[in-house]
Amino acid sequence: MKNNGNIMMGIMVLIVIVIVAVTTLSLGCAENGNITGDVNDTGNGIGDDTEYVYRTAAVEEVDVRILESFPVQVHVTARGYLPDGCTVVNSNATSVQREGNTFNVYLETVRPREAMCTEALVPFEQNIPLDVYGLERGTYTVNVNGVEETFELTTDNVLPE
Known part of the structure; x- marks a missing residue:
């Protein structure tokens, strides 16, 4: 017993x-508090009262793709790395501004301030469409967080009337 x-x-x-x-x-x-989507994504498990840290995304490479269509469409793919497993690209804060023949694209990252995260670099890829309708033929520059690439429009990008 x-x-x-x-x-x-x-x-x-x-x-x-x-x-x-x-x-x-x-x-x-x-x-x-790992985030797998956008900050405003309701499925990330983080309440509205979480404080966040915002930074400029570390971009290493920019590719410009001109789609075979008319009017022409242009998409930019930015590749880089995130500093840890909690940081994501804040697609809600992505901005594109055109000054003359230069498109300035700003990519921002966001992470919860107090989150415990893996300390390993995480690669990212972000696709950004450019508004090129109405542009004249010529060479254009895309600057994404300091990394530049050029593309050329061989014809005016306007539908004939």
């Missing part, structure tokens, strides 16, 4: 250890 008491005590200790482990892991995941 004494063996049954020891077995029951061992089972109870094991159950307590499992409960503590599951609770600890659950709390750690809830505090982590």
Whole structure:
């Protein structure tokens, strides 16, 4: 009968250890606050009262694609890295401004201020359409956070009337 008491005590200790482990892991995941989408994405598990850190995205490469259509459409693909596993590109803050023949594109990152994150670089790729309708033929420059690439329109980008 004494063996049954020891077995029951061992089972109870094991159950307590499992409960503590599951609770600890659950709390750690809830505090982590990893974002997998946009900041305003309702599925990210972060409340509206979370403070965020905003920074300029580290862009390493810019590709310009001219789509085979008329009027011509131009898309820019920016590639770079994020500093940790909690940081995402804030697509809500992406801005494109044209000054003459230069398109200035600004990409911003965002992360929860107090989040515990993996300390590993995470690659990203962001696609940005440019409004090129009505532009005259010529060479244009795209500047994404300091990384530049050029493209050429061989004809005026206007539908004939």
